[in-house]
Amino acid sequence: MPVAKLIATVNQMLPPSPNNIGFIGGIRTRPHDDVGVRPYIKRGTSVMSLDPAVINGLFALGGVLAGAIPAVVAACFKERSESRRHLRDQALKVALEAWRVRLERQMAVQPLEHQVIYSTLLAQLASENRLTPDRVKARLNDISAIVDVMAKHSASKVARS
Known part of the structure; x- marks a missing residue:
């Protein structure tokens, strides 16, 4: 039949x-x-x-979308990670230069690790979206607290030596 x-x-x-x-x-x-x-x-x-041609076209369009969407998402994540890596590299360069200038001028020099962390945190603050004065104040207070903890840790380390 x-x-x-x-x-x-x-x-x-x-x-x-x-x-x-x-x-x-x-x-x-x-x-x-x-x-x-x-x-x-x-x-x-x-x-x-x-029409069968329309159905085939719809399936082809679905296949193209199924292949393209993961590629676009992967490209977005890659761009984001490259942007963060570039930001860290720039913060490291700024920290090294600031530390070198302070050393040449014989100013109070904090350890290089502290300078790198401080510069990285400030670079992250500068790259944040939707900055408002209140958020900047709060973030700067957080950064100052982190730097204070690092300074106390270094002082206790030096006292033990």
């Missing part, structure tokens, strides 16, 4: 519906004399048959 006849027989066993529309395997179908039964999309009162 050809598939079209089988589907027509099953549709005849179903209760009648408008426009002679049946359900086969969860897909709405409509009988056609030339090709048997085709899937369709019903819009309002008109019925639009889906």
Whole structure:
């Protein structure tokens, strides 16, 4: 028995519906004399048959999207990590230069590690989005607290030596 006849027989066993529309395997179908039964999309009162070329095009579009979306997400993460790495490199250069200048001028020199951490924290502050005066004050207080803890730790380390 050809598939079209089988589907027509099953549709005849179903209760009648408008426009002679049946359900086969969860897909709405409509009988056609030339090709048997085709899937369709019903819009309002008109019925639009889906041509096999349209279905193939939709699957191709889905395949393109399935392949492109992960690549775009990976590129965004890569750009973000490169931006952070560049920021850390710039903070390190600034810290080294500031430490060198203080050493040349014989000013009070804090350990290089402290200068690097301080510069990195300030660079992160400068790169934050949506800066407001209150957020900057709070963040600077946090940075000062971190630097104070590092200074106390260094002082206790020197006292033990």
